[in-house]
Amino acid sequence: MGQGTSLRAYLLTRLALVIPMVLILLTIVFLLMRVAPGDPISASLGGHAPQAVINQIKHQLGFDKPLYVQYWNYLWGIVRGDFGTTISDHRPLTDIIKVNGAATLELTFFAMIIAVAVGVLVGLIAGRFRDTPLDVGGRLFGIVVYATPVFFLGLMGQLVFGVWLNWLPTADRASPITQATFTTHTNIFVLDAIIGGQWSALGDIIKHLILPATTLGLATAGIFIRLIRVNVIRTLRDDYIEAARARGITERSVVFHHAFKNALVPVITIVGLNMALLLGGAVLTETTFNWPGIGHALVQYLGNRDYTAVQGIIVVFALVVVAISVLIDFLNAYIDPRIRY
Amino acid sequence: MSRRKAFAAAMLAGAVVLAVAASQSFAGGASHRSAAASGVIVDGTTDTVVNIDPANQYDYGSFTLDLPLFQGLYGFPHGAKLAPVLATGCKASGDLKTWTCALRHGVKFADGSPMTSADVKWSFDRVNKIKGDQGIYTLLSNLKSVSVSGAYTVVFHLKTPQSTWPLILSTNAGYVVPKAKYPFNKIVPNTSPQIGTGPYQLVKFSPGQQAVLKPNPNYWGPKPKNSGIVINYYSKSSTMKLALSKGEIDMAFRDFTPTELGSLRKTKGVVVHEGNGVVIRYLVFNVTRPPFDKLAVRQALAYLIPRQTIASRVYHGSVQPLYSMVPAGLPGHTDIYKTVFGATPNVAKATAVLKAAGVTTPLPIDIWWTPSHYGDASADEFTEIQRALNASGLFTVTLKSAEWAQYSGALGKTYGAFQLGWFPDYPDAEDYVVPFFQTGNFTNNGYTSAKMTALITKEHGAKTIEARLAAIQAIQAQSAKDVSTIPYWQGKMIAVGRSNVKGISSTLDAAFYMRFWLLSKS
Secondary structure, three states: OHHHHHHHHHHHHHHHHHHHHHHHHHHHHHHHHHHOOOOHHHHHHOOOOOHHHHHHHHHHHOOOOOHHHHHHHHHHHHHOOOOOEOOOOOOEHHHHHHHHHHHHHHHHHHHHHHHHHHHHHHHHHHHHOOOOHHHHHHHHHHHHHHHOOHHHHHHHHHHHHHHHOOOOOOOOOOOHHHHHHOOOOOOOHHHHHHHOOOHHHHHHHHHHHHHHHHHHHHHHHHHHHHHHHHHHHHHHOOHHHHHHHHOOOOHHHHHHHHHHHHHOHHHHHHHHHHHHHHHHHHHHHHHHOOOOOHHHHHHHHHHOOOHHHHHHHHHHHHHHHHHHHHHHHHHHHHHOOOOOO | OOHHHHHHHHHHHHHHHHHHHHHHHHHHOHHHHHHHHOOEEEEEEOOOOOOOOHHHOOOHHHHHHHOOOOOOOEEOOOOOOOEEOOEEEEEEOOOOOEEEEEEOOOOEOOOOOEOOHHHHHHHHHHHHHHOOOOOHHHHHOOEEEEEEOOOOEEEEEEOOOOOOHHHHHOOHHHOOOOOOOOOOOOOOOOOOOOOOOOOEEEEEEEOOOEEEEEEOOOOOOOOOOOOEEEEEEOOOHHHHHHHHHOOOOOEEOOOOOHHHHHHHHOOOOEEEEEEEEEEEEEEEEOOOOOOOOOHHHHHHHHHHOOHHHHHHHHOOOOEEEOOOOOOOOOOOOOOHHHHHHOOOOOHHHHHHHHHHOOOOOOEEEEEEEOOOOOOOOHHHHHHHHHHHHHHOOOEEEEEEEOOHHHHHHHHHHHOOEEEEEEOOOOOOOHHHHHHHHOOOOOOOOOOOOHHHHHHHHHHHHOOOHHHHHHHHHHHHHHHHHHOOEEEEEEEEEEEEEEOOEEOOHHHOOOOOOOOHHHOEEO
């Protein structure tokens, strides 16, 4: 009972801390966008409209108001759930979150599957066959994919599998004709294709997913490889493994049923923490593969100094990372009663 | 079945579904391509769409999408020559302040409703009421009011005489939308239905991804030569080039870097089409800021600009040297800078003009350019300019750059000499001189000249084509005397297509219109 109360208090405290965390972030983004040289109206009209017109439009949009008034309006809008409309192309932020956010979610989901699959497999093999050529190869692979910039990995993938071998498409979420005729409900194309029974489209969509998801997944897999390898090595030295061996359990069973299972536990935490890394990588991956995700949109709106869009997108990024971080704290606190801050 | 086994079975089933779908696509992916082969043309572009609603549309990406959807009373339907479209003709009053236009009968919007004079008046009044943040309404600054006379006559009342009013009617500020569907005081969002009188209707628009057009069943003119257009939007030209090379898209308009164009010219199955272009690049001087306030400095720079080197070495021939703000090919153009300053750099004359003005050389100057608005080749372009000016021994050039968002807000307010480009609101010489040489022009370069103002007024009020062109030529001559700008290249209109796409060349002209309805696939 006492433990339950303590856990509840911890969770409430943890949630309460989210508010100042997000507020600080919002303030920093707001100020950075205003400090950065240039403004959205000049970026949009600066090539052809007279200064009087530019000034008039800035006035219409309230960009000539004092900073604290703009800041208050901005916060008040967020509190009401109104993220606003982008300045440069008049798109509701909710639409960007819904459409582009779904594209990013799809990409990061499959990238995470690839990261975990590759990371676990290579990490297990490297750990199990420590100091053998398999281990060296696995470690080397892990370092290379972790150290290689994600956009470079993407370009290489496009060159090899898209151009030389001509196996895979190099851009977009689906071929243009598929997209033109495709019906979306959730904007997660794989899910939409399955829900709608659009099997031919599904194949096309998966083909388009392979390169970007693999690129982003591999960039994250390096971390998993090293982590799992170390855990496997450590677990294989534990007493209970020795005991299992002493009881005559086959080596195969010892490794797969006892050692590997326990070596995977810390991965849960790392998967969560790597979501932030994955979202950061998604910005570059999406740009490389013309993947119309939220990171792709962020790059475009940053170039236009679109205050509303950049602020809105960063808030979404922050909320996702904070939500995952809180969720992991909850899980850890639930699993390990010693964790109370 | 245990929970673990059930989970494993579900995962396995999911994987099998995905794998089968993927393998079908690898084996039978042609099913998607065959749709493209049926006559739908897939176009790629790096342009973006800001607003589809013509009342707030003032960028080239939105313009290209609007062109097949909307029409104005005038336009350039067949080439670079202005022609009536939704009007059968317009007549000016003797003082050029009233223009009366007769509308074409039998025109319907894509939703089947008839177009009348009420829609035309609504469309013009709406642009001026909304005063959208893209600034298209500024094209109608000379419009006092619009009145109608019956269902098929519209009268435009102007504030000052304007002989070129039909050209304004050809811009998207004059596109006609149905009164019943477009609110008077607000823009129709991009994802809402858009209704015009053009040869296509928009059936799907995914921001930043794709626009899908199909032929308008109620179109009053000849049917398009294809069964639809899909415009795919790319953030990087390199990605678009890959897609075109692999046949994932049928054509690309626009924009590739000079290097990419060079590579595409050698790519099998791909054809690079070129036509007259009206995009220009030029240097602007703030004529009130030292050292550019000295005419001799500006003249010396005009003697030294390496136009040929830029065109050949940086752009590999995809642009041509430009010797006037008015591009070659437009009526009224004269190679005035060639006449005054020569076709190629002339160090001796530049030296003489600086010496006569008592300017100490080498003179240190800053030249500004932007890497984020005029293409990747801008860096090489300005390196060539720097090299040529430094090699003359007369200038020591420091190149400075800023991102477009910062650059566009600064221009003449902060910079003394800076790069700009221009794409016309309408393909006429007037649009290449008035915006740059009128007092208080958008570049904020401080240029003002009583002689120039008088010439502009004369051009506006000219009652004959000959008188107007004479005024245009006089304006160009005056511009070469004052040297507030130095034009240096004129770009071609370039589109790249797979070899089975026909008709691309027929739409590449000085109007700079991509007339999708002329394209077909074999």
